Amino acid sequence: LSFPEAATLKPACCGTTLPRSPCSSLQFTLLLIRGCHTAAIFSPQSLSLSAYSSSPLTRARSGNPEHELNERLKHLYPAVNEEETPLPRSWSPKDKYSYIGLSQNNLRVHYKGHGKNHKDAASVRATHPIPAACGIYYFEVKIVSKGRDGYMGIGLSAQGVNMNRLPGWDKHSYGYHGDDGHSFCSSGTGQPYGPTFTTGDVIGCCVNLINNTCFYTKNGISLGRVLISFYTLYQPNLYPTVGLQTPGEIVDANFGQQPFVFDIEDYMSEWRAKIHGMIARFPIGERLGEWQVVLQNMVSSYLVHHGYCATATAFARATETLIQEDQTSIKNRQRIQKLVLAGRVGEAIEATQQLYPTLLEHNPNLLFMLKCRQFVEMVNGTDSEVCCLSVRSPKSQDSYPGSPGLTPRHAAGNAHLHAAGADSPTCSNGVTPPAKSKSHGFTGGVKYASVSSSSASASSSTSSSPSSVNYSESNSSDSTKSQPHSANSTQETSDSEMDVEAEHYTNGVVEGSSARIMNGTYKHEEILQPDDNSIGNGVTNDSCSNGRQLCGGNQAATERMIQFGRELQMLNEQLCREYGKNTTHKKMLQDAFSLLAYSDPWNCPVGQQLDPTQRESLCSALNSAILVSQNLPKQPPLMLALGQATECVQLMARVRSGSCSFARVDNFLH
């Protein structure tokens, strides 16, 4: 795959957030689109799991074991969404036989039965089963004391397997036993497997959900694959399990509380490399050049979609591709977007009405959202209607205080997402769930599903971002048509079109993402129209909150704002009459109006709305609506592909395909 050097494109490219390795990620996403999702897996270049690179873990402050555990688990199993499938962290005080005693935060297990014969065996399972999204799961058990006879078994079992037994004796249960070193696979007779183990030894159990195998370790040495076919691993959810049989036996579990003796990360890195190799070598099977054309078109359409006019032209020239949309149209869109992003929503509405006369008429929801935003911007003092009345220069209220370019901000956002550990929705550079608060935003399928089902609550803290509701589990797995995106997004026509393209993965598409990228346009001054210069350039920073005043502190402006609020209220009522009650609108309006209730709207519970980043989703919605009105796709194919890829990987986790853990889209986007 050759790809023209970016050098030729540089002049206009400065603000873009194209993936640094467009070829590989594009190839990946396209592979997914072509329906080869099951095999496609990723290698994260960012995660080199060496002994050294793992050091951040070990370096973690030992002061807080809980924090350390969370960090380590997150590092080991980044693909696991713990809200959906929590990881085992201790033994379950409920799921155990009565002869088992637990202590030390349910990590230490001791035997308290008679231990006369095998009928006195007792087991305990971990609190949770091993999530498939782990890909490779590992835990260790240290033999604190072998007790009388050392009849100890370390292994796995499914829920419901008799706990009055050692792991391995029954169906759906597997174990490595210390007294004879045999491995038991759902059978009362073990097979010679490894050495015996006793006091002081550390025994590990590793489950590989990619190839459905299992192996044990002793003191950090891998003892080799368990010989019995482990196809049953695929079926029930298996729990880490330990069984004891004679008095005095004590073992301590390590589910990640401490660094493991066995180098599991090295083992994981091997599989990651394998899976990466699989993706890299995946046969494309197309005629020469065809693939490249597809990739070029994707890049080109992406650039056009977001209005990177000069870049798109340069790219088209270099790759000899055609741009579907004409230059003026792109520039118009760009101008409107710029206005929205600058907070000059009123002007944006005007410009839209001028350039696309029927657009907002046909999209009353969008119009309402824009107006709501306009109100918020008035409070902010950035909308031109109040701006011109304000004694302060519009420059002083720059829309992006402290964030001159997009890329750094984006990176920060990503880092934040990583830290929060829920990666599923962050498939692209841009899923920017508007609410960046930790309580919200990084939840993945389930959470979003619930959001969309009760859209009233969707905007509780994110009133200005209807597009945040695009993740819906139910949608992704079955028909999309029945599911409205969200009450107030501008869907109908666009939805159906998108559905077709995305092969029922519509909801993987990340709308919000585009907005962030929009920021890049700030830099493109040569395409700013002269009268726009003031907004684009205003980098005079005035971010300290005590300098901010309602509507820029101007009395006339405040009156205008009140006036506008009334109009907005009327518009809402009108819409209610025409289209019926709309709770999302109501909520949005409420939130916007509540800003006035606080003396310092920037530091109030609903102050989030004033954040310039909130403009992005709206901007993207408007852009999409314009594109749809021009019979152009609502989403750039690149984003569709990304969304689909993300959704596929999530789907893999749900169907217990372990390789998804090494096939994470965000690893490919830098």
Place this chain on the structure above:
Amino acid sequence: MACLLEAPLRISVLSEVTATSRHYVDRLFDPDPQKVLQGVIDMKNAVIGNNKQKANLIVLGAVPRLLYLLQQSSSSPELRTECAVVLGSLAMGTENNIKSLVDCHIIPALLQGLLCPDLIFIEACLRCLRTVFISPVTPVQLLYTDPTVIPHLMSLLSRSQRTQEYITQIFSHCCKTPEHQTVLFSHGAIQNIAPLLIYHSYKVRMQALKCFSVLAYENTQVSMTLVNVLVEGELLSQVFVRMMQRDQPIEMQLTAAKCLTYMCRAGAIRTDDSCVVLKVRLSADLFTLIIVGASLSNVAPSSPTQALPCLVRMCSKEHLLEERVEGAETLAYLMEPDVELQRIASTTDHLVAMLADYFKYPSSVSAINDIKRLDHDLKHAHELRQAAFKLYASLGSNDEDIRKKITETENMMDRIVSGLSESSIKVRLAAVRCLHSLSRSVQQLRTSFHDHAVWKPLMKLLQNAPDEVLVMASSTLCNLLLEFSPSKEPILESGVIELLCGLTQSDSPALRVNGIWALMNMAFQADQKVKVEIVRSLGTEQLFRLLSDPDSNVLMKTLGLLRNLLSTRTHIDQIMSSHGKQIMQAVTLILEAEHSIEVKEQTLCILANIADGNAAKELIMTNDDMLQKIKHYMGHSNVKLQLAATFCISNLIWNEEDVQAVVNSDCAHKGSQERQDKLREMGFVDVLHKLTQASDPNLCDRAKTAMQQYLA
């Protein structure tokens, strides 16, 4: 770097040489340099990937002309470069091409070319040199004939990525002997190549790594230096460890593991180092240490990862046959001297069972399905088998449990037995090594060795084999001849004595030792008949020659043989009656000469045995000189010698009470009385008295029993 150009080869016009090929060569002689250049470029395009064309051009004498053009300073840089490129292309062909090129003295010419300042030209020369040197038909010595070459190559290393790649590749292929290692080492190979290990290009990294593996192989000096080398603040061993991580390419993992193995075997890294066995994370403590400012080198020897687990992984089925061979051989080498490593390896990833797969090539499936695969399998089958045998040998060399595990592996003994008679000498050698390793187990000797009649192929192997096989085979035989071995009888009957006696006359000390060792084992508690046969077959002359053997092991085992021969009274008397004089002479010589304590002790034990004979006693009693010597050793500072000497005296003064003695009790009693008197006269009683006060309980007991004889 002078190069003599030979006149163009006389070309017999060959019918198959096409006119076009000739045309290409003719154009090289064009007076217009521009046309020559175009001609060379056209030639370059014509030969790419065309072995026939290459052969034609070589036959037509293109090489000397190209070399001439390459060396002419009047040639333009482009022309010289293109010439080097064409030569490089020709070298890419068959081995015969390389031979022809080397015969035309291409190497000195190209080496000369390296002195040119033009980098492009240098790179073309190096590429061609690389291709020539990596061929097995090129004598590597050619790199070292001119002493200025290596330093110049070192200086070129920094010029470009290509020079780095080619030069390191040349080094890694041309470092075959300790001398080569020393030359490269003394010209700063380590300092110059170490930074390349973290170079961004994989090829360069890989070639640099290979260089280190050949440099460190069995070379203590290099290995010890490597331990302390830092690459950007990181210890080299840690760089190697990083290269062994599982997400690295297999070739890199394997070669890095080799480097660590060689460093370990050369004594530069301890085998219990975590580099070798276990990957140890840089723990929190270690970090604190570093932060506190402890120098890295203080904590560093425990650099992480796992040469051993890495090598075990290389043995698994999923890897290429070549990798599995190399992995197994390296692993065998790594753990050969260390029982702890053997124990760890034996439990890692079912290694013992995994190795059984090495014997399944060509598989029955491959034979039916795929001729190409069959060919490939056949080619590697021998290598695989010998590697597996080697690894089994290494695994089982010390630990009884591991040996048991090995012999219990499917068809193991059958495989060894058939391996012993394979056509490939490498396989035979490895099989016999494996057998030797297993023969160190008493249990195996008694059971599986006997069940599978391993002695038969072993004896056959001994009939006609090169020395290295003979050494291993005879070592194994030594064990099979131990008295508790059920194979001893059948081996004896197969005429082994002659064979072993033959071995004692070998030039190789190892073979002499093994031969005499086997005889010694055979003579232990043997029948009179066997002993007589040994003495007859060996011949006294040879026996005494062995007693003056320069190799102390041979001497020890010969003494051991003598001692075994001289056991039980009748045997002693019989042998002493025929060879007494020589034996006494030899004993005297050994006691007088400079020898180790062990040798002297063994000799004194022989004396003690002689003293146990009825008639043989007199040989000592009549030899005052010998008695003085015994007395001397009784007062020696070494307890062992004292003990042996006392034992000897004790035998001499023994008051016979056994059945035989009763028959002619008179005579015997009289004899013992006489001896006691004589020894008393010589002051032995005083010495014995002193020894009863000795601190060593054994010696004390022995002296007391001897004293009691006087009282009786």
